[in-house]
Amino acid sequence: MTEEQAKELLQKYLDKRVNPQELKKVEEWYATLNQERIELAADRKAAIGEQTLVRLQAAMRQKPKHDKVFKIQSFVRIAATVLLIITLGISIWKLNTKVKPENQVTVVTGNTDRKRITLSDGSVVLLGPSAKLCYPKAFASNNRQIALKEGEAFFEIVHQEKRPFTVHTTSGVDISVLGTSFSVKSYRASKHIEVAVVTGKVAVSNKKGNLGTLIKDEFLTYDKSAGRVAIGKTKAMTFIELAFDGASLEQVINKLQYVYSIRISxxxxxxxxLKSTAVFSSRQSPEEILDIICSLHHLKFNGSKNHKTFNIYR
Known part of the structure; x- marks a missing residue:
């Protein structure tokens, strides 16, 4: 290949006008370099390539004083320059065609380890021993999704009505919530998956559809091989803190509704x-908490017989 041909091929490659045969020739040329990949930002690579091309074109326009010596040195120099630009060009091309990996974080615990993880939305995950959790550094604007690859974890999810929270498991079972606290046991070696709700409400599903909707103090066991589902009642052994610092009564009500799966009007x-500052525990009944809040603002409340609906009034 002559210098002029090399120049023309290089320019066509940079302008993305090469045909499949020419592209193959460039890639074969690049393969002979046996160089390590140059880790530079794409814009930096492009800038270096453009600068080198200008130098190459200038070198080609120079008239040599010693024709024979110049031809040998010039050819070596130009060939090396062309190879460098092609290396950068193909690196940029590969970089642009490669799908960028998601900005994921993976946390793995040892046999006796436990870890507390705070997610970007303020939700908290308490990861048990021999567990593996994958989550993004920042959630998407319309949803929050994480994956429990192995083990057991307890979740305290911040309520965000427009951004549902989903926990994916390796067996294809998903747990979807808006704001609540619950635990998930999902071990590869076990034939069962267990979901237990401490506060709020969750929906458990797989590709075939909904497996069950759980509320406070309910648990679900799913047999992965048989596809059977069992739902039962259990006494909550874990409690969460309900802290309000200058929160409006509307915010307090929204929190209580999701924690206890109740309705408050x-x-x-x-x-x-009305503003409230107080700290409660999910160990307390909703009536007890409402009684304290209403006393702070000289209000009253009443509830239904099934303790699921309440009304606050003056």
């Missing part, structure tokens, strides 16, 4: 702006 919408 206000007789007057103006009450929703």
């Amino acid at each position: 206000l007789s007057d919408s103006a009450l929703s702006k």
Whole structure:
């Protein structure tokens, strides 16, 4: 290949006008270099390539004083320059065609380890021993998704109505919530998956559809091989803190509704702006918490016989 041909081929490659045969020739040329990949940013690579091309073109326009010596040295220099640009060009091409990996974080615990992980939305995951969790550094704007690859974890999920939270497991069982606390046991060696709700409500599903909807103090066991589901009632052994620092009564109500799977209404919408600062525990009953909050604001409340619906009034 002559210098002019090399120059023309290089320019066509940079302009993305090469045909399949020419592209193959460039790649075969590149393969002979046996160089390590140059780790530079794409914009930096492009800049270096353009600068080198300008130098190459200038070198080709120079008239040599000693024709024979120049031809040998010039050819070596130009060939090396062309090879460098082709190396950078193909590196850029490969970089642009490669799918960028997601910005994922993977946490693995040892046989006796336990880890507390705070996610970007403020949700907390308590990871048990011999567990593996994968999650993004920052959640998407319309959803929050993580994967429990192995082991047991307890989740305290921040309520965000427009961004549902989903925990994926390796067996294809997914747990979807809006804001609640629950535990998941998913071991590859076990034929069962267990989901237990401490507060709030979760939906458990797989590719075939919904497996069950759980509320406070309910658990679900799924047989992975037989596809059988069992739902039962259990006494909650784990409790979470309910802290309010200058929160509006509307925010307090929303939190209590998701924690206890109850309905709370206000007789007057103006009450929703009242501020509250207090710390409670999910160990307490909703009636006990409502009684304290209403006392702070000189309000009253009443509830239904099944303790699922409440109304706050003056």
